[in-house]
Amino acid sequence: MTEKTVAPTVNSAGYDVPPELRQSVAITTLDKIWNMGRRYSVWPMMFGLACCAIEMICTAASRYDLARFGMEVMRPSPRQSDLMIVSGTVTKKMIPQIVRLYNQMPEPKYVMAMGACASGGGPFKEGYNVVSGVDQYIPVDVYVPGCPPTPQALLHGLMKLQEKIDRESITKVRWYQKDEIPAIPVPILGPDIIDPRDSAAIREMASRKAAPAAPAAQPEAAEAPAA
Amino acid sequence: MSEQTPVKEAPANPPTELEKRFPGAVKRDERPGFEGHIVEVAKLHEVAAAIRDEMGYDFLSSVTAVDYYSEAPEGENFIEVVYHLYKSTGGGALVYRVQVPRDNAVVPSLVDLYPGADFQEREAWDLYGVKFEGHPDLRRILLWEGFAGHPMRKDWKEPYFEEDVKPFKNRWPEGQVYRIEDRNPVGKNVSYPQGFDPDGFQETDDPRMYESLERSSQDFIEQIDTEQVVVNLGPQHPSTHGVFRMAVRMHGETIVGLKPVMGYLHRNHEQIGERNTWTMNMPFTDRLDYLSSMSNNFGYALAVEKLIGEKAAPPERAEYIRVIMAELTRISNHLWAIGFLLNDLGAFFTPALYAIEERELILDIFEATAGSRMMCNYFRFGGVARDLPEGILPKIKDLVTDRLPRKVEELDLYLSANELVRSRGEGVGVITPEDAIAFSAAGPVLRASGVPYDVRRADPYSIYDRFKFDVTVRQHGDVYDRYMIRIDEIYQSLSILRQALKDIPEGEIMNGKNPYQVRVPAGESYGRVEGPKGELGFYIVSTGKANPHRYHVRAPSFINLTILEKMCVGQKIADVVVNLGSIDIVLGEVDR
Ligand code: SF4
Numbered sequence: 001m002t003e004k005t006v007a008p009t010v011n012s013a014g015y016d017v018p019p020e021l022r023q024s025v026a027i028t029t030l031d032k033i034w035n036m037g038r039r040y041s042v043w044p045m046m047f048g049l050a051c052c053a054i055e056m057i058c059t060a061a062s063r064y065d066l067a068r069f070g071m072e073v074m075r076p077s078p079r080q081s082d083l084m085i086v087s088g089t090v091t092k093k094m095i096p097q098i099v100r101l102y103n104q105m106p107e108p109k110y111v112m113a114m115g116a117c118a119s120g121g122g123p124f125k126e127g128y129n130v131v132s133g134v135d136q137y138i139p140v141d142v143y144v145p146g147c148p149p150t151p152q153a154l155l156h157g158l159m160k161l162q163e164k165i166d167r168e169s170i171t172k173v174r175w176y177q178k179d180e181i182p183a184i185p186v187p188i189l190g191p192d193i194i195d196p197r198d199s200a201a202i203r204e205m206a207s208r209k210a211a212p213a214a215p216a217a218q219p220e221a222a223e224a225p226a227a
Numbered sequence: 228m229s230e231q232t233p234v235k236e237a238p239a240n241p242p243t244e245l246e247k248r249f250p251g252a253v254k255r256d257e258r259p260g261f262e263g264h265i266v267e268v269a270k271l272h273e274v275a276a277a278i279r280d281e282m283g284y285d286f287l288s289s290v291t292a293v294d295y296y297s298e299a300p301e302g303e304n305f306i307e308v309v310y311h312l313y314k315s316t317g318g319g320a321l322v323y324r325v326q327v328p329r330d331n332a333v334v335p336s337l338v339d340l341y342p343g344a345d346f347q348e349r350e351a352w353d354l355y356g357v358k359f360e361g362h363p364d365l366r367r368i369l370l371w372e373g374f375a376g377h378p379m380r381k382d383w384k385e386p387y388f389e390e391d392v393k394p395f396k397n398r399w400p401e402g403q404v405y406r407i408e409d410r411n412p413v414g415k416n417v418s419y420p421q422g423f424d425p426d427g428f429q430e431t432d433d434p435r436m437y438e439s440l441e442r443s444s445q446d447f448i449e450q451i452d453t454e455q456v457v458v459n460l461g462p463q464h465p466s467t468h469g470v471f472r473m474a475v476r477m478h479g480e481t482i483v484g485l486k487p488v489m490g491y492l493h494r495n496h497e498q499i500g501e502r503n504t505w506t507m508n509m510p511f512t513d514r515l516d517y518l519s520s521m522s523n524n525f526g527y528a529l530a531v532e533k534l535i536g537e538k539a540a541p542p543e544r545a546e547y548i549r550v551i552m553a554e555l556t557r558i559s560n561h562l563w564a565i566g567f568l569l570n571d572l573g574a575f576f577t578p579a580l581y582a583i584e585e586r587e588l589i590l591d592i593f594e595a596t597a598g599s600r601m602m603c604n605y606f607r608f609g610g611v612a613r614d615l616p617e618g619i620l621p622k623i624k625d626l627v628t629d630r631l632p633r634k635v636e637e638l639d640l641y642l643s644a645n646e647l648v649r650s651r652g653e654g655v656g657v658i659t660p661e662d663a664i665a666f667s668a669a670g671p672v673l674r675a676s677g678v679p680y681d682v683r684r685a686d687p688y689s690i691y692d693r694f695k696f697d698v699t700v701r702q703h704g705d706v707y708d709r710y711m712i713r714i715d716e717i718y719q720s721l722s723i724l725r726q727a728l729k730d731i732p733e734g735e736i737m738n739g740k741n742p743y744q745v746r747v748p749a750g751e752s753y754g755r756v757e758g759p760k761g762e763l764g765f766y767i768v769s770t771g772k773a774n775p776h777r778y779h780v781r782a783p784s785f786i787n788l789t790i791l792e793k794m795c796v797g798q799k800i801a802d803v804v805v806n807l808g809s810i811d812i813v814l815g816e817v818d819r
Contacts, residue, residue, distance in 0.1 A: 046465050047463055048469060048470075049469070049470055049492065050469070050470075050492055050494075050514075050517070050814065050815055051514055051517035051601065051602070051815060053469070054517060054518065054601065055600075055601065057583070058583060058587070061579075061580055061583040061584070061587075062580050062583070062584055063583075063584065063587050076463075076464070076465040088492070089492060089494045091490075091491060091492060091493055091494060092416075093370070093371055093490050093491050093493065094462065094470055094491040094492070097462055097463060097470075097491075101463060121416070123499075123510070123511065123514070124494040124495060124496075124499065125387065125416075126385065126387045126388075126389070126407070126416075126495075126499060126502075127385065127416075127494050127495030127498065127499055128378045128385035128386065128416075128495055128498065129369075129370065129378075129490075129493045129494065129495055130416060130494050130495065131415075131416060132387075132408065132415070132416050136414075136415055147602065148601055148602065150600065188425075188428060188430060189371045189373065189374075189430055190373060190419075190423070190425065190428050190430070191373065191374065191375035191419055191420050191423060192374070192375065192386070192417045192418055192419055193415075193417055194417075194425045194428065195413075195415070196425070198413050198415075198425075199425040199426060201412060201413050202413060202417075202419060202423070202425045203423075203424055203425060203426075204412065205412045205413060205418075205419060206419045206420065206421060206422055206423040206424070207421075207422065208412070
């Protein structure tokens, strides 16, 4: 295979195509052609949370031009999008909506945590209304560091996502398996955010506070004097 | 910088004007570093009404609470509510405050006098648990109904609580480094009241909001006998400029009630700010209104410098650099605002693309000077962090004398006379000048309603008194005027920039060395600048320690939203996004 190939991902399946046919015939695996189609048409959701969203918009604008990656089609509806770029600080008040949006996206779906806040709480991590990383609730595929990540960094993250897509195989991906993919339970706004998956641990934690022998540096009960 | 109350100028001891007018109800604040008066809680409403009507302080700039808490039983234990007022004709501040016990914090509401106090009082209730008696709709605003406690109180600890002040010990090399989440049994940033059972829990947030929406549209409900629909726009909506939500009640297509719901980006700026050291807060201010970080730096620097005094007066060159950066920020912000207002008007993304292209050029300048495109973190107390890089001044000059005027004219040419922009903007979302002042609107929103109020002129700070510029003003108060005024302001900023570039001297950029820790004497100060979105104020209280005792941001985007419901009622649903776009909000600043 020394001759020029049609596209980097095509004609590399180890089949020897006669030279006269190389301009018109390409042989590849189903996975590759399937992934090639997907990697160049990732539609992100038009969804911005905070400062990072501004850099995301700049990335989509003419100077950095997301269209080069086939990703310029930002959809305001989760039903039509493949990629959720969590671009900003995830707060407790917002996380139920984010989880809901994630559940509403059809498979295949990807999540990118853009910036320090979405990856781990960032500068606001200690805040009482801040979720330290969106990955505490939904699975994340790519983390992009930065505060905010520059458009170049975001593009790099998107290319990493393309690499991840390239490695997937149509026979193994979760959305073609028999079992249904369960939805992520939506958190509830209680006295603090409640993740239904944690309810046993929460009950435990709430009852343990009564005992004086709580583990070291246990934060105090969040009770302010009634006003 | 010259914010002296008229009362403060009175000779030392004889009773001040206010004391004479309200004997017994008002006494001077004698604490060192504090200004203004302490008003008797029971008399607050009466005094406030008299101050507004007799003395002409018609613009309520900021209302906020401060918690004075000490564990010792004989220490001071009260909550103070501080009011900053100005005259809409210009001049310094009038400050008065009330003090109430922490366990029974009840203060009469001033919403009937100053409708602009609405959201600010709700915020004080939410974060401090101050009950405002007579407030028409006292619900939580940033957090949700049902949240345990009032988090800004000094005795309330957040789940990831480590220590009261930074830098935390575990960041020291000799201390043991641990991850704070490992100490929480759930591994998340959460904590629950004792005995809380998550099963069978009922949410209480939304029902209260809908009740309130129904109450405010009651008149219509009785008049018209048709079914009404409630539509929620946001928090994930392409036209809400971030995570903002509006619950709109409609009769047909006509809006009969609207409740903004915010807090989806409430990231505890103020609480984190009170734990940080003074300098550590500078990068956090960048993230308030993330489209105009330089202006935010400016406001915070001014507030702290005012408290430090002469020792932190920036040198000439630094002042010029500050003005240049602040005006560039204003231009970039307005370009963005115009582009995205056009988005809301239906010209999807093309004007925005053109606007962003110009903004990128300004961001390049920021990146060269401060090191970052958006989060500049450039100002320091007493100057700026570093000098301008070589060769940047000619670049700025090119930009402001050639490229930007050309491009703004182009925008102006294609957009301002455009049939659709005019017909969707003219007469839509009208705010009268009286309303604009009463609702504490600021910035372009205020000036588009015919009130020529610009902090740069009304109460000059830094070196703005040296430049010739017009305070832009438009008369109709509609969406179109709020669009036009931004174009006008860009021209004025360009003119200021040209003057500043001509006069900028060589020299120092810091007063003394740039210290790692600053010493801020005890006292309070309120620094305000004319940010691109309006009057941006920082209210700080220092106890002389390494970190602020109170750090409050008077956020123009937040307060400008108070008038949104009034603007929208009676209009069509399609105009809501346009009205919102014309206010130009940034959620980082609304929710903080
Ligand atoms: S990572 Fe930084 S820029 Fe991004 S949302 Fe968080 S604070 Fe803003």
